Amino acid sequence: MNPLTLSIFIMSLGLGTTITFSSSHWLLAWMGLEINTLAITPLMIKQQHPRAVEATTKYFLTQAAASALLLFASMTNAWMTGQWSILEMENMTAITLITLALALKLGVAPMHFWLPEVLQGLDLKTGLILSTWQKLAPFIILIQMAPALNPNIMISLAIISTLIGGWGGLNQTQLRKILAYSSIAHLGWMIIILHYSPNIAMLNLVLYLVITSTIFLLFNLTNSTTINSISMTTTKNPIISILIMMTLLSLGGLPPLTGFMPKWLILQELAYQELFLVATIMAMTTLLSLFFYLRLTYSTTLTMTPNSMNMMSSWLTKKNLKPIIPLLFPLTTMLLPLTPMLYFSLQ
Amino acid sequence: MTPMHFTFTSAFILSLLGLTIHRTSLLSALLCLEGMMLTLYIALTLWSVENSSSAYLMSPLILLAFSACEACTGLSLLIATTRTHGNNHLQNLNLLQC
Numbered sequence: 001m002n003p004l005t006l007s008i009f010i011m012s013l014g015l016g017t018t019i020t021f022s023s024s025h026w027l028l029a030w031m032g033l034e035i036n037t038l039a040i041t042p043l044m045i046k047q048q049h050p051r052a053v054e055a056t057t058k059y060f061l062t063q064a065a066a067s068a069l070l071l072f073a074s075m076t077n078a079w080m081t082g083q084w085s086i087l088e089m090e091n092m093t094a095i096t097l098i099t100l101a102l103a104l105k106l107g108v109a110p111m112h113f114w115l116p117e118v119l120q121g122l123d124l125k126t127g128l129i130l131s132t133w134q135k136l137a138p139f140i141i142l143i144q145m146a147p148a149l150n151p152n153i154m155i156s157l158a159i160i161s162t163l164i165g166g167w168g169g170l171n172q173t174q175l176r177k178i179l180a181y182s183s184i185a186h187l188g189w190m191i192i193i194l195h196y197s198p199n200i201a202m203l204n205l206v207l208y209l210v211i212t213s214t215i216f217l218l219f220n221l222t223n224s225t226t227i228n229s230i231s232m233t234t235t236k237n238p239i240i241s242i243l244i245m246m247t248l249l250s251l252g253g254l255p256p257l258t259g260f261m262p263k264w265l266i267l268q269e270l271a272y273q274e275l276f277l278v279a280t281i282m283a284m285t286t287l288l289s290l291f292f293y294l295r296l297t298y299s300t301t302l303t304m305t306p307n308s309m310n311m312m313s314s315w316l317t318k319k320n321l322k323p324i325i326p327l328l329f330p331l332t333t334m335l336l337p338l339t340p341m342l343y344f345s346l347q
Numbered sequence: 348m349t350p351m352h353f354t355f356t357s358a359f360i361l362s363l364l365g366l367t368i369h370r371t372s373l374l375s376a377l378l379c380l381e382g383m384m385l386t387l388y389i390a391l392t393l394w395s396v397e398n399s400s401s402a403y404l405m406s407p408l409i410l411l412a413f414s415a416c417e418a419c420t421g422l423s424l425l426i427a428t429t430r431t432h433g434n435n436h437l438q439n440l441n442l443l444q445c
Contacts (some may be wrong), residue, residue: 031413038417054428057440065366072387075391121443
């Protein structure tokens with residue numbers, strides 16, 4: 001793609017999210033979401049492959065329907081109450097419709113069916129944008145209207161999300177689909193705490209963005225899209241395979257790594273709210289996600305160098321380590337000792 | 348719920364049901380999307396006329412401009428899908444399922 005065109009699309013991608021961040025009026029927030037959708041569409045379709053075209057079509061249809069539903073719900077609110085502010089929502093119908101529309105935009109569980117297919121059709125860099133930057137704008141709207149949200153709807157969406165995110169990823173061999181299901185499971189953790197403590201949800205979103213960026217960049221560095229191809233990483237570059245292992249375990253939320261911090265804080269907050277059954281169910285369903293992260297870890301590092309693989313070995317091209325990965329990797333693994341500082345600065 | 352409110356709500360819900368239930372060709376899905384956006388345009392215009400707030404009279408035009416951009420993107424995707432998949436039936440978009 002022409003660099004000028006590419007820079008225009010990337011800048012309007014930033015512009016859309018910024019408009020949504022800085023708006024407290026529903027029409028402006030909707031405009032930001034639309035700019036986001038329209039700006040990422042050419043980036044997704046730029047390979048002109050049938051898979052990319054199909055993924056872009058599915059993404060466009062779901063996002064357009066979701067933003068139309070969002071605007072319809074805020075229009076209902078405006079007809080009922082006569083105001084457009086995001087912060088002061090009163091109409092329950094409008095709040096429920098907006099929750100469902102934003103869940104469709106984010107890919108939260110009963111509305112998640114587009115996310116694995118769309119992510120499978122893209123290359124890893126566009127997939128990185130789709131699963132990190134595109135989550136920000138809808139989630140910020142959810143955080144702005146967090147006190148008005150219905151806690152029962154959020155809890156049921158969250159439990160279904162973590163369950164389906166864990167369950168769907170068990171049968172996959174494609175890394176991008178596994179990452180899509182992991183994104184669904186993490187979104188479940190974020191929206192369960194949204195009504196009770198929006199700050200912890202925000203912290204969880206930031207940490208999820210960091211860890212997901214690291215894992216996408218590492219997979220992009222080794223050109224791997226299936227479990228078979230990451231099992232070749234040890235022979236190609238042993239250090240990268242160690243990095244992939246640590247990042248996957250952090251994504252799964254094992255204790256000495258960063259990914260444990262949001263799960264710890266969320267379980268603690270749920271226990272303060274006396275939702276013991278919900279906390280137990282969330283912790284149990286995350287074990288399903290942990291299983292496929294551990295399976296990826298096993299085939300990345302714990303299996304020995306394959307002597308007879310059932311696949312053609314790919315070319316050993318020399319790729320330079322981008323400086324962003326050494327920047328992100330310490331954040332991905334070693335942030336857990338900073339938990340008291342982050343937690344108390346949120347209070 | 349005033350009659351006007353009922354009218355545009357039912358029009359929007361009919362278009363949304365058309366998008367979600369009647370899944371045959373991509374062109375009809377895009378037409379349903381356009382119907383949803385035009386309903387929203389009418390609703391926004393009526394809202395600013397009802398409340399006689401002249402500050403909001405510009406906002407239906409902004410909405411119409413965005414929905415035109417969206418329809419344009421949708422039609423380009425229709426062309427791209429026809430070129431890669433042969434026709435524009437939604438059943439043909441099944442390369443990524445597994």
